[in-house]
Amino acid sequence: MNGVLLVAGREIRTRVRTKGFIIGLAVTVVLIAGITLLPKLLGGADSYTVGLVSSHRLRVPAAQEGGAPSIEWKEYADEAAARRAVLDEDVDAVLVGDTRVLSKGTFDERLGLLLQSAHREAQISAAGVRIMPLSMEPIGADARYRETRANVAFVLVLILFMLMVQTPTMVAMGVAEEKGSRIVEILLTSVRPWQLLGGKVIGLGAIGLISLVVVLAAGLTTAFASGLAADFPPGLAGIVAGVVVWFVLGYAFFAVLAAMLGSLVSRQEEVGPVLTPVTTTMFVVYGLATYATREPTGLVSTIASFVPPFSAMVMPVRAAAADIPVWQVVISTVVMAAAVAGMVRFAGYIYQRAVLRTGARVRLREVIGSR
Amino acid sequence: MLEIRDLGKTFGAAKRALDGVSFTVRQGEMFGFVGANGAGKTTTMRIVMGLLEADEGEVRWKGGPLDLAGRRRFGYMPEERGLYQKMKVADQIAYFGRLHGLSPAAARGAADELIERLGLAERAGDMVEALSLGNQQRVQLAVALVHDPDVLILDEPFSGLDPLAVDALAEVLRERARGGVPVIFSSHQLDLVERLCDSVGIISGGRMVASGPVGELRASAGRRLRVVVADAEPGWADGLPGELTVESRGRQVLVATDATDEGQRILHAAVRAGRVEHFGVEDPTLAEIFKEAVA
Secondary structure, eight states, rough: OHHHHHHHHHHHHHHSSSSSHHHHHHHHHHHHHHHHHHHHHSSOSSEEEEESSSSSOOOOOOTTSSSSOOOEEEOOEEEEEHHHHHHHHHHSSEEETTTTTOOOSSHHHHHHHHHHHHHHHHHHHHHHHOOOOOOOOOOOOOOTTHHHHHHHHHHHHHHHHHHHHHHHHHHHHHHHHHHTTTTHHHHTTTSSHHHHHHHHHHHHHHHHHHHHHHHHHHHHHHHHTTTTGOOTTTHHHHHHHHHHHHHHHHHHHHHHHHHHHTOOSSGGGGGHHHHHHHHHHHHHHHHHHHHHHTTTTTTTHHHTTTTTTTTTHHHHHHHSOOOOHHHHHHHHEEEEEEEEHHHHHHHHHHHHHHHHSSOOOOOHHHHHOOO | EEEEEEEEEOOOEEEHHHHHEEEEEETTTTTEEEEESSSSSSHHHHHHTTTTOSSSSEEEETTEEOHHHHHHEEEEEEEOOOOOSSSSSHHHHHHHHHHOOOHHHHHHHHHHHHHHHHHHHGTSSSSGGGGOOOHHHHHHHHHHHTTSSSSEEEEEEETOHHHHHHHHHHHHHHHHHHHOOOOOEEEEHHHHHHHHOSSSEEEEEEEEEEEEEEHHHHHHHHOOOEEEEEEGGGGGTTTTSSSSEEEEEEEEEEEOOOOHHHHHHHHHHHHHHHHEEEEEEEOOOOHHHHHHHHH
């Protein structure tokens, strides 16, 4: 175990110290913060500023979660001053003499509806008539958070995909580097092949996990700071924790597979081509997972969420986008864990036999069954 | 004592790389491993280091089979040098010390000492890729020595070194051998092997053709008559036994197997042909033994 930790420690130290890692992480944080803020930026405003010229304030229903925006009132001495304020965009609109509303260029539809209905309300109550508001009662499954959940799921897919492509590629590059430079010959006189492979996968996995945690923290911090978190569905903590577990499983699967393929080649330039089957599979996984953000309970999504390695991304996405029965998540996790165990055995076997065969690219067939 | 016993290895269907390779290296013995390219030196060393599995035979260390725990106390320099290019010199040496079981402090201490000793002090904080090839070779040596190994296995450690570096490396190896460490190294520089080694092994086509203490090998190969004649016509040795080489400025050297009756005949011929600068009966050089053995 000591050998594994030493190898892992070297991987972590040498990566974390590089500028590339720090810059890459910073860029990702900014990207994720941007994506998190996007719905906020594209959505309507939370509050309006409306000027008043010899008018009364209208009674607007108090701002509430996902409800009507609030209005801030500003008094102006005369219409000329108010017009200037509208044109200078100091206010969104101005109410003149309780009868006219002026705004710049065009009219904000939401603000218009709000002012009209408040005005109507005021007129009707002045006439002594009381109207009972309609009582709204949703029935069936709670769909309030459907849109938000789909958005959360979409962001998670993106994060998982980036890390699951990037980190196993780093593993394969590292394996090919050690093989090509023959350092592996010195390493294997003091550690066993599984220790070298395990240390590399764990070390780089830790780097990936650090990135994942930083990115999730950046996303959540932005969401809470901007008030977007108010729209978050309950149980988000569980979803995020699940993502970490699924990352570990998915990463382990792809990383040992990538390490195995990396051990077949002797030059870093050959890593890309030899990894093609893995990257292609990952794009398919990504496609399915993106589809599952919109159709979390559809047949294709449901099946894919049980089949490794697709389940590594599709299941966390389904769990984020919809309410999935616990037994489904448990079974899928167990199946994926079994697939990881199988992949570790198979890839370890190939790696051990291929990593000392330098020269031309080693074919899988040559390795299986040979000594 | 490191014993290599009856190693056999076949690559693919037909290529017999090693066939019954055996030799023994005692504590403090410097063993030179010589042979033509492709004779099986590297294959043997890779089997000793556990990088290849032998089809037959075994490697024994201190009376028992050699395992990973034993090998971790070995120092190894592979034929194809390998270092992490993007790792600092001192960190790299210390890392290998750690892999060989040293504590962090001991590894760091050993790395600093070797860096000082090998004249790399100014480069300790540089990335390996920034070093000249000669300096990279020194780092490679430091990696093999950092854990104060019980045995040293070095594949062509002298190749690519300038004469000063050769002397420095030779001194390091002698020092380790004096400390009781068996040292095995392969080399094509036979004069160097002869000068440095207590014993040698000659391998040819996967078989050991000779091995043992250098003195014994030289004695058992039969003594030679060596005549050096200056200013002689090349034809003087026609009809005489042995092999004639013409050196610079008309110096001619005749080497023949030592047979008393022939000796006097050769001397007479030499005196008639020119000025005899040297006439003597000597042990053969390692190069001569090697050429005969692999012929």
